[in-house]
Amino acid sequence: MALSPLSRRSRLLAVPAGVTLTVSLGLLPSASTALAEGKPAAGDGPKLSYVVNTDDSRKAVKKARKAVRKAGGTVVTAYEEIGVVVAHSSDPDFGARMRAAEGIDSAGATRTAPLTPVATTEVGEPEYVKPPKDGFQSARQADGDVNEPLESLQWPLPQIRADEAHRISEGSRDVTVAVIDTGVDDTHPDLAPNFSAEQSANCVGGVADTSEGAWRPYPDGSYHGTHVAGIVAAPRNGIGVAGAAPGVQVSSIKVSEPGTSLFYTEAVVCAFMFAAENGVEITNNSYYIDPWLFTCRDDADQGALVEAVSRAMAYSTRQGVAHVTSAGNSNLDLASDELTDTSSPNDTTPVERTVDPGVCPDMPTQLAGVTSVASTGAHGVKSYFSNHGLGQIDVAAPGGDARYQLPEAPAKSGGVLSTMPDGEYAFLQGTSMAGPYVAGVAALIKSEDPRVSPQELAWRLKAQAVSTPCPEGEFDPSGDGRYAAACTGSKHVNSFYGFGIVDALAAVR
Structure with missing residues (x-):
């Protein structure tokens, strides 16, 4: 099965559970297998x-x-x-x-499928939300605060106290968060004011293309990156929604292959290098690097991929770039000694294998130097789908849970509302949505202290997070064990929330 980044790090609320995109090309032999069977002619x-x-x-x-x-x-x-x-x-x-x-x-x-793009079929439609036809203006409250027209549907903002933080600071335009993703529709009226074209590119194939619009999600039209961008930095401009850091800039570094929405190593390496060389302060990474859900260091081919990405990430960190990653949506304990991977390689024919995440990291969220983010729902509890793991999760943030954690009225969905291509808005859920809230809070910290290093920025996110204890009793939201998970650790640091839920207000104080 070829899983789109939408099903890996976020979820369409209208797509039934378990529905994925499918591609079948047949598994290609590895170089070692080819050598063992007799050397074919080059080419x-x-x-x-x-x-x-x-x-x-x-x-x-x-x-x-x-x-x-x-x-x-x-x-x-x-x-x-x-x-x-x-x-x-x-x-x-x-x-x-x-x-x-x-x-x-x-x-x-970097792949098992040939370089020729593979056709795929999108399944389902997101739950779109239209702005109100009447009174499409910011609502100015008695205390002077300005609410966006759709802000009453944004339950994540008060969960991380972003609405309170914005009274003090909305962030600085000197700070840019690069969305490494499927591309961003910068023509959206709720993104255009904060979009940095000078810090945007298309890295598909491994070479940065900075031509006009190359960073957009077309011709595929994937909405994932556009949704993420709005969570980070949709401005308070009287249109639609507000981002976690509505005063900072957002850029797009597109890394998804045409026709497949797969993220390969060469594109991600290019993205980290481009960010380092173009003044980006923070990257948001709501994906895993295809075709391996877990990329094994002890495999000759896969080990090279881990090495290349680690080098690019470390280099960009030395250049002052901080990295926020989404932990994944499979309800896996990433601290386990043994996990079953049935989805890799996802660009040809998956083969079931047993992996040790300590040897086979989920890239980039289990690489050194990142801030790994788990997801919470509207009740502030771990989302049923969110990966977890003691020592593997740094912080948590709202990513939605439309099944078991519905918000109070007037909010209409347990998902996260944000921007979509062509001027639309929609609810999505996933750690893909939690990560950009953390990237936005990181941008608020960076705005207050431009000299903060990536390492200190990551530490402040954890130090300022609101300690969140494990849920009382057994965590089993479905009641049938399907999404059961064991929370381990203390009130202050545990496997579900890391150091806690991020706090935007603390970031600007």
């Missing part, structure tokens, strides 16, 4: 994309480029700062040849 296999890791120097990268060409590959791009080369090859043995080359630390295919 006999499907064209794949690879990352090749070497030392971070001009000399080492030049040598790696030469090794790629000698092995019959084509160099797409190279990052001397981190020693990563992106290449294409149709030789099934290309990865093994590169790993045997002098000076190469690791190399591996």
